[in-house]
Amino acid sequence: MEPRIVERFKKRTVVFHWVHTLAFLMLIITGLILFVPWFGEGAAGGATRIIHRVFAVVFVVAPLFYLPLNLKQSIHFFKESFLLGKGDLGWMMAAPDYYFGGPEEKMPPQGHSNTGQKMWGQVCIGTFIVFLITGIILWFFRGDVSPGVFQWAMVFHSIAFFVAFLMLFVHVYLGVIHPRMTESLKSMLDGKVSVHYAKSHYGKWYSEVAEEGEEH
Amino acid sequence: MEISRRSFLKASGGLAGLAVCQPLVTKTAQAATDADSASHKAMLIDVTKCVGCWYCYAACKKQNGYPEVNRPTPDDPPDLAHNVWTTLHISEKDGVQRFRKQACMHCTDAACVRVCPTGALSYNELGFVQYDKEKCSGCGYCTQYCPFEIPRLDEEAISNDRIDKCTFCFSRVTAGGQTACSAACPTGAIKFGNRGELLEEGKARVTELQKDNAKASLYGDSDVLGGLHVMYVLDDAAESYGLPADPTLPAPAVVHEVIQWVGIGAFFAMVGGFSLNYLVARARIAREEKK
Numbered sequence: 001m002e003p004r005i006v007e008r009f010k011k012r013t014v015v016f017h018w019v020h021t022l023a024f025l026m027l028i029i030t031g032l033i034l035f036v037p038w039f040g041e042g043a044a045g046g047a048t049r050i051i052h053r054v055f056a057v058v059f060v061v062a063p064l065f066y067l068p069l070n071l072k073q074s075i076h077f078f079k080e081s082f083l084l085g086k087g088d089l090g091w092m093m094a095a096p097d098y099y100f101g102g103p104e105e106k107m108p109p110q111g112h113s114n115t116g117q118k119m120w121g122q123v124c125i126g127t128f129i130v131f132l133i134t135g136i137i138l139w140f141f142r143g144d145v146s147p148g149v150f151q152w153a154m155v156f157h158s159i160a161f162f163v164a165f166l167m168l169f170v171h172v173y174l175g176v177i178h179p180r181m182t183e184s185l186k187s188m189l190d191g192k193v194s195v196h197y198a199k200s201h202y203g204k205w206y207s208e209v210a211e212e213g214e215e216h
Numbered sequence: 217m218e219i220s221r222r223s224f225l226k227a228s229g230g231l232a233g234l235a236v237c238q239p240l241v242t243k244t245a246q247a248a249t250d251a252d253s254a255s256h257k258a259m260l261i262d263v264t265k266c267v268g269c270w271y272c273y274a275a276c277k278k279q280n281g282y283p284e285v286n287r288p289t290p291d292d293p294p295d296l297a298h299n300v301w302t303t304l305h306i307s308e309k310d311g312v313q314r315f316r317k318q319a320c321m322h323c324t325d326a327a328c329v330r331v332c333p334t335g336a337l338s339y340n341e342l343g344f345v346q347y348d349k350e351k352c353s354g355c356g357y358c359t360q361y362c363p364f365e366i367p368r369l370d371e372e373a374i375s376n377d378r379i380d381k382c383t384f385c386f387s388r389v390t391a392g393g394q395t396a397c398s399a400a401c402p403t404g405a406i407k408f409g410n411r412g413e414l415l416e417e418g419k420a421r422v423t424e425l426q427k428d429n430a431k432a433s434l435y436g437d438s439d440v441l442g443g444l445h446v447m448y449v450l451d452d453a454a455e456s457y458g459l460p461a462d463p464t465l466p467a468p469a470v471v472h473e474v475i476q477w478v479g480i481g482a483f484f485a486m487v488g489g490f491s492l493n494y495l496v497a498r499a500r501i502a503r504e505e506k507k
Contacts, residue, residue, distance in 0.1 A: 033333070034333040034355070035476055035479065036476070036480060037333075037476065040332075040333040040334050040335055041334055041335055041351070043333055043334045043353040043355070044334040044335070044336065044350070044351040044352070044353060045350065045351065045352075045353065046352070046353040046354045046375070046376065046378075048353070049353050049354060049355065049375070050375055053375075099493065099497065100493060100496050100497050100500065101496060101497035101498070101499070101500030101501045101504070102500065103504070142356045142359070142360065143356075143359070143371065147360045147361070147365070147466070148466070148468075150360040151360055151361065151466055151468035151469070152468055154357065154360075154468065154472065155468045155471050155472050155475065158472055158475050158476070158479075159475060161479075162475055162478075162479040162482075165479075165483075166479070166482055166483065166486060169483070169486055170486070173490050177490070177494065178493075178494070178497065179494065179497050179498040179501050180497060180501065
């Protein structure tokens, strides 16, 4: 087993990731019972509504703390997620075979996030905004906005849920289960990966890090 | 082995799909056939006979534990609320005030029942729309989807706001009695009875009114949300009495159901896809490592 010595995530990023994960999981459980018809009775009595609102606050407040305190990284994350380039086209072409166990060499070297992770970043940011706006309407403005606005807020809250939940499913599958992503979950626990993993999965990023390391 | 797993996933996905459709299908099927059922009770409200005495309002409040001693003034009629399940809608024509008793219409194909996620709202075999307050989660979807804006929640209550609306005097009616409002009505404007008979009576009354007034109509026959269990004899356009001319299930409710079904389907498709991906990727990587 190679020692995992390349820092991929800062400690506070790891903490933020898991706080946000916990909040989102609680929101999923308490929201899913409204989404899937045969789970509906789980919401009877309204206890899950209170839980949903408590974790909605955590879900919204956590990034409000994290982002300003890690401004440089956050800006980098936003830029990286939304500014796609030629390299991303290469990833998309190579991805189907790569994820079905094809040869690793055929995958062009990736930066800190590969294109799939960038897309997940886009989904997180996009659905966060939709959840936030529609959630505020559903929570605070029932009766103040017209029924039509409320109805569509509910529909878009559900669409955001649909998209975010299924993409989370992809994220968890790739991060935890996929036979190729051997260090992904570990790196989200202590923030580190091995040199081999960094080179083979994020070649472009690793060469940047290695260069910086030599300079210092 | 791989094929059997795939066909298993396919089969379980199909079964799950059926399970999703089943409650919705029965809900609609029930809605489609029941309005004409002989057992169904209903109320027929003849606005031409209403004098605005507020007896129905007072009887409703007393029956449901919110006694009220003051008669409301027509200039400031109380709105429906968690403790006001019946009120009068007041409109004016040629300087004359007109009254329409306003409460739950007990639709056959009710939007509130359809959007209620917890099953708190349901159909009674006598035709009316009943609710179980213990099951209500307070989401308020019913208040926002009802085309007549009937259900209300206690807006003052923090986090334990629950649905309230006309219950069709559940305890009185199931015991063989009539509703409190119809019992209290001194002019016969509110009649309680079997829906089929009241429908005929309403049609006859409209025919009579139409001799002098072409605008007279019956509101709530089977063309309105599968048939209402509160029908009106009107002497003017429905809108002028504050009733939607063509109430329907709001489109977002249907869009939402489609999203739910597609979402559930997509989830099972992904479970299948990931299983396949895992098996193929693991086998190929293992073969590569052997070389």
